[in-house]
Amino acid sequence: MTSPFQIELRDVTHAYRTDAGPLPVLDKLSIRMEKNSFTAVVGPSGCGKSTLTRLVSGLMRPDEGEVWLSGQRVTSPRPTVGMAFQNPVLLEWRTILQNVMLPLEIVSTGMSKSEQVDRAMGLLKLVGLEGFEEKRPSELSGGMRQRASLCRSLVHNPEVLILDEPFGALDAFTREDLWQTMHDLREIEPFTCLLITHDLRESVFLADQVVVMSGRPAHAQYTMDVDISGKRTLDDLYTPKAVEMLAILRHQIQVAQGRASSVDAPLDGHPTKAEIGAGA
Numbered sequence: 001m002t003s004p005f006q007i008e009l010r011d012v013t014h015a016y017r018t019d020a021g022p023l024p025v026l027d028k029l030s031i032r033m034e035k036n037s038f039t040a041v042v043g044p045s046g047c048g049k050s051t052l053t054r055l056v057s058g059l060m061r062p063d064e065g066e067v068w069l070s071g072q073r074v075t076s077p078r079p080t081v082g083m084a085f086q087n088p089v090l091l092e093w094r095t096i097l098q099n100v101m102l103p104l105e106i107v108s109t110g111m112s113k114s115e116q117v118d119r120a121m122g123l124l125k126l127v128g129l130e131g132f133e134e135k136r137p138s139e140l141s142g143g144m145r146q147r148a149s150l151c152r153s154l155v156h157n158p159e160v161l162i163l164d165e166p167f168g169a170l171d172a173f174t175r176e177d178l179w180q181t182m183h184d185l186r187e188i189e190p191f192t193c194l195l196i197t198h199d200l201r202e203s204v205f206l207a208d209q210v211v212v213m214s215g216r217p218a219h220a221q222y223t224m225d226v227d228i229s230g231k232r233t234l235d236d237l238y239t240p241k242a243v244e245m246l247a248i249l250r251h252q253i254q255v256a257q258g259r260a261s262s263v264d265a266p267l268d269g270h271p272t273k274a275e276i277g278a279g280a
């Protein structure tokens, strides 16, 4: 049966083969993402979050279960997936503009050369890098390099943007600036995004849905819909509602780490695993 979702992981189970024997990492992990939605995945260290991104991008195939992207079963690497990581790997011998345009040399988009330049320049302007097109990566700050990396991952209109802790290495103020940039970018140009993060505030600020993965071998232990409507600002993180959501997520992480029980969850308007009869 095909999937109506932009991304669907259906009962995905996977183990790595190691010298010490199989290492089970995922156990019937199921996640669904609507088109143009933003899902943040959080979970204990080593629970399989990066493994999940490799499965969605087709770099790996699961032992069991199915991964669907844009209505097609993922069985091989998908060049139309955009990716950005903690350390933006920009090529020093290329200008920022040339770096941003790199995916257009690999993925066929039907854009003419001038349309490609316009697209890259437009994105650089949106993230505040207008005037830096001809600079080399080493001439930019860490935050600016990460902005350029985001432009590069979006330049070819990817089916999905996968962000694996892209803001983790930045200082707190730069990180919050980039959260706002990400949010503003999506308002102007909607795209489907899967974010891996250790930062619960980041997940609540950016995502429509936050999935907490259990300890390894991981399943989707808890899913929270983040119903903050309209344009988000950092002030939204300090409302009672956001503080409550953060408390619930923190508790769920503790459950995933085996440091708290799933029954003593903070009181809230969100269903617990026990109430929905699944997950946690």
Ligand SMILES: Nc1ncnc2c1ncn2[C@@H]1O[C@H](COP(=O)(O)OP(=O)(O)OP(=O)(O)O)[C@@H](O)[C@H]1O
Pocket: 016, 017, 018, 023, 025, 044, 045, 046, 047, 048, 049, 050, 051, 052
């Ligand atoms: N290629 C591999 N071969 C063997 N084991 C691997 C491989 N890749 C990852 N692992 C192991 O699988 C587990 C999950 O790794 P993964 O990187 O997906 O976790 P993660 O949740 O992203 O971790 P972190 O939060 O620390 O970044 C870890 O125990 C890791 O050591």
